[in-house]
Amino acid sequence: MLVVGISGSPRKGGNTDLLLDAALQGAQSQGAEVKKFYLAEALCSGCLDCGQCLTSGHCHLQDEITEVYQTLEQAAAVILASPVYFENVTSWMKTFIDRGQPYWHQDKRASLTKPGLFISVAARLSTDFTSIEKTVRVFFLSLGIKPEPSLLFAGFEEQASILDDPSALEQARAAGIQLVGRKLH
Numbered sequence: 001m002l003v004v005g006i007s008g009s010p011r012k013g014g015n016t017d018l019l020l021d022a023a024l025q026g027a028q029s030q031g032a033e034v035k036k037f038y039l040a041e042a043l044c045s046g047c048l049d050c051g052q053c054l055t056s057g058h059c060h061l062q063d064e065i066t067e068v069y070q071t072l073e074q075a076a077a078v079i080l081a082s083p084v085y086f087e088n089v090t091s092w093m094k095t096f097i098d099r100g101q102p103y104w105h106q107d108k109r110a111s112l113t114k115p116g117l118f119i120s121v122a123a124r125l126s127t128d129f130t131s132i133e134k135t136v137r138v139f140f141l142s143l144g145i146k147p148e149p150s151l152l153f154a155g156f157e158e159q160a161s162i163l164d165d166p167s168a169l170e171q172a173r174a175a176g177i178q179l180v181g182r183k184l185h
Contacts, residue, residue, distance in 0.1 A: 001077070005020050006039060007081050008093025009082065014160065015156045023081075027177065027179055032077070042092070045061050059099055077115050080118050087130075089135055116148060122153070122155070129154075151171055
């Protein structure tokens with residue numbers, strides 16, 4: 001069983017990264033194979049709105065995002081992780097989501113075959129996660145991924161400050177374990 005983790009954060013070792021790693025460790029502890037992608041390191045283009053995916057069913061652009069989507073198709077479960085930038089996902093995550101346009105046209109909402117977890121971290125305590133969760137939920141549903149309850153953490157701006165919350169990594173590990181359990185049962 002493959003669990004794919006996709007990071008939209010530019011900070012390796014930052015809050016989002018630490019939480020994603022903990023969730024993947026939880027999945028791995030249940031026997032899952034895990035694979036992690038850093039979108040900030042991917043050489044890629046955004047959606048060009050060329051319309052070719054309407055007829056071909058896939059994006060004609062061939063770059064590092066292509067590999068992420070190919071792996072995602074083989075995954076049994078998915079974890080997306082992004083810090084909050086202006087009440088939404090980062091530009092790296094948004095580029096990745098927009099490149100999912102071929103799946104939008106296939107409309108897989110009726111066949112929610114794999115569970116998906118979203119993890120997000122915000123600097124401000126007063127962050128409203130509504131917009132960011134809606135973006136990810138629509139993306140998940142377009143790919144036939146059943147959204148599981150998100151893990152949302154507000155008030156963590158400094159790199160690795162999530163470690164100041166002793167329960168945060170444990171919550172992420174537990175979510176990774178539950179993700180595998182949902183797929184197996």
